[in-house]
Amino acid sequence: DGGITQSPKYLFRKEGQNVTLSCEQNLNHDAMYWYRQDPGQGLRLIYYSQIVNDFQKGDIAEGYSVSREKKESFPLTVTSAQKNPTAFYLCASSSNPRTGGVGAEAFFGQGTRLTVV
Amino acid sequence: AQTVTQSQPEMSVQEAETVTLSCTYDTSESDYYLFWYKQPPSRQMILVIRQEAYKQQNATENRFSVNFQKAAKSFSLKISDSQLGDAAMYFCAYRSETGANSKLTFGKGITLSVRP
Numbered sequence: 001d002g003g004i005t006q007s008p009k010y011l012f013r014k015e016g017q018n019v020t021l022s023c024e025q026n027l028n029h030d031a032m033y034w035y036r037q038d039p040g041q042g043l044r045l046i047y048y049s050q051i052v053n054d055f056q057k058g059d060i061a062e063g064y065s066v067s068r069e070k071k072e073s074f075p076l077t078v079t080s081a082q083k084n085p086t087a088f089y090l091c092a093s094s095s096n097p098r099t100g101g102v103g104a105e106a107f108f109g110q111g112t113r114l115t116v117v
Numbered sequence: 118a119q120t121v122t123q124s125q126p127e128m129s130v131q132e133a134e135t136v137t138l139s140c141t142y143d144t145s146e147s148d149y150y151l152f153w154y155k156q157p158p159s160r161q162m163i164l165v166i167r168q169e170a171y172k173q174q175n176a177t178e179n180r181f182s183v184n185f186q187k188a189a190k191s192f193s194l195k196i197s198d199s200q201l202g203d204a205a206m207y208f209c210a211y212r213s214e215t216g217a218n219s220k221l222t223f224g225k226g227i228t229l230s231v232r233p
Contacts, residue, residue, distance in 0.1 A: 031219055033220070033221060035223070040126070040225065041225060042123075042208060042223050042224055042225035042226045043208065043223040043226075044223075045220060045221075045222070048220050048221075050219060056220075058220065088160065090162065092162070092221070094212075094219075094221070104150050104212055104214070104219075105150070105152055105164050105167055106152075106162075106164075106210075106212075106221050107164075108161065108162035110159075110160070110161055111160050111161075
């Protein structure tokens with residue numbers, strides 16, 4: 001089945017530690033995104049990538065880092081510099097509107113709930 | 118920069134009745150996509166409906182339809198014959214058609230409750 005997979009579903013981190021959230025897709029999508037969701041804040045964009053080996057900062061990139069070494073994978077690292085990392089994180093992917101993006105809608109993973117303890 | 122505004126944080130509707138969720142956006146572009154996503158308690162994001170800005174006809178998907186007013190930059194979602202399963206958070210989203218700026222921008226969402 002084609003889809004987008006996030007792991008783990010729940011993650012606990014001690015203060016001062018870095019942690020990496022996994023996101024894998026087999027939809028052959030060019031674009032991938034990371035969002036953070038907090039109550040009352042909607043989905044805020046952390047980073048996005050439109051092609052392998054390239055990515056751009058979103059609206060709240062401070063304290064986060066990403067890589068895009070493979071088309072299928074877009075891991076997000078929450079660093080110790082992120083002051084308030086407890087949140088729900090959503091990964092998404094979509095085709096490129098210009099290169100075959102039928103509809104261009106994003107498909108989402110099931111999310112990772114990160115809690116700092 | 119594009120912005121998406123959902124000014125109503127919560128709405129309630131009686132089962133079997135109709136409800137309209139509002140969304141406005143700001144952009145200087147002429148070609149773009151608009152979406153409504155549903156997030157039930159499972160937190161899985163589900164696409165409800167999509168509208169291409171170049172299409173004048175409003176999109177419909179079964180009980181869901183939109184009222185797209187391009188000049189007013191308004192994109193409301195109408196849910197007809199509301200069902201208990203429609204209770205969820207609904208997000209309006211914007212995406213540019215320009216490949217160099219294809220990020221997907223969301224509003225803050227609206228929580229819809231359905232009264233039996």
